[in-house]
Amino acid sequence: MLLIRCPYCEETLPEAEFTYAGEAHIIRPERPSDQTDEQWEEYLFIRTNVKGAHYERWRHMHGCGRFFNAVRDTVSDRFLTTYKAGAPRPDLSTLTESQK
Amino acid sequence: MNAPICSLTPSILAESTAARVSLAAPCARFSLRARGDLGPLEGALGLTLPGRIGTRADAGMLQAMCLGPDEWVLHAPESAASGVLSACEAVYATHPHSLVEISGREVTFVIEGPRAAELLTLGCPRDIETIAVGEGRRTLFDGATVLLLRDEETLFRMDCWNSFAPHLRHLLETGCRELAAEAL
Numbered sequence: 001m002l003l004i005r006c007p008y009c010e011e012t013l014p015e016a017e018f019t020y021a022g023e024a025h026i027i028r029p030e031r032p033s034d035q036t037d038e039q040w041e042e043y044l045f046i047r048t049n050v051k052g053a054h055y056e057r058w059r060h061m062h063g064c065g066r067f068f069n070a071v072r073d074t075v076s077d078r079f080l081t082t083y084k085a086g087a088p089r090p091d092l093s094t095l096t097e098s099q100k
Numbered sequence: 101m102n103a104p105i106c107s108l109t110p111s112i113l114a115e116s117t118a119a120r121v122s123l124a125a126p127c128a129r130f131s132l133r134a135r136g137d138l139g140p141l142e143g144a145l146g147l148t149l150p151g152r153i154g155t156r157a158d159a160g161m162l163q164a165m166c167l168g169p170d171e172w173v174l175h176a177p178e179s180a181a182s183g184v185l186s187a188c189e190a191v192y193a194t195h196p197h198s199l200v201e202i203s204g205r206e207v208t209f210v211i212e213g214p215r216a217a218e219l220l221t222l223g224c225p226r227d228i229e230t231i232a233v234g235e236g237r238r239t240l241f242d243g244a245t246v247l248l249l250r251d252e253e254t255l256f257r258m259d260c261w262n263s264f265a266p267h268l269r270h271l272l273e274t275g276c277r278e279l280a281a282e283a284l
């Protein structure tokens with residue numbers, strides 16, 4: 001079982017308390033009606049599906065209830081960091097540096 | 101078999117040398133959501149709302165536990181319910197918040213005895229020892245969201261939604277027997 005650090009509870013807890021919520025930092029267009037079909041498709045469905053460091057959302061469902069963001073390596077399942085919703089996307093080079 | 105909820109009355113539900121599980125008498129419960137300046141609300145309630153998730157504060161018979169960055173649960177005797185509601189109502193206009201009575205939504209199991217913490221490990225993926233005496237957490241017990249409050253080293257309260265109660269009761273009952281059998 002994965003152990004995930006909730007940035008609100010400031011505790012590292014079993015995965016069973018959390019639910020996965022897809023890729024992070026996907027911003028909804030301000031005026032959906034101005035979007036072309038292709039742009040709207042892009043927003044709704046097209047994801048990066050990276051092999052490696054993935055910015056993704058999680059929710060501490062059976063805990064504080066909050067959504068937050070994480071960077072997880074999709075190859076090793078290792079969490080590089082977790083951070084509060086609304087916080088800027090952390091720079092990957094500083095994250096991978098600290099893992100060395 | 102799982103007992104229907106109506107058959108759960110405040111009493112001892114299971115007891116062994118390991119632990120005792122009982123159903124607590126009904127109490128008043130509230131879900132409180134508030135942000136910003138909590139001062140007026142704290143004045144109305146007569147207690148300081150705990151700031152760190154999992155910590156608790158008591159004032160007389162009123163107990164508050166922090167569940168999230170802007171979320172608390174309040175426990176009080178049933179007789180105090182209307183007082184809590186009217187006190188918070190009085191500051192609502194100047195300090196909007198959400199106070200919802202959820203007394204009937206949940207029941208409380210009291211789990212105590214020398215191996216109470218071990219009994220909880222049957223359904224709780226979290227390390228029970230990370231919950232300090234006097235604190236509590238919202239967590240998971242065999243698939244159901246529960247509030248776990250640690251009142252003493254070997255005395256816990258578990259609040260769960262009504263519909264989960266028969267299942268959790270059954271599991272706790274089995275666990276009580278199982279732990280006791282293991283010790284023989």
Ligand SMILES: [Zn+2]
Binds near residue numbers: 007063065
């Ligand atoms: Zn949390």
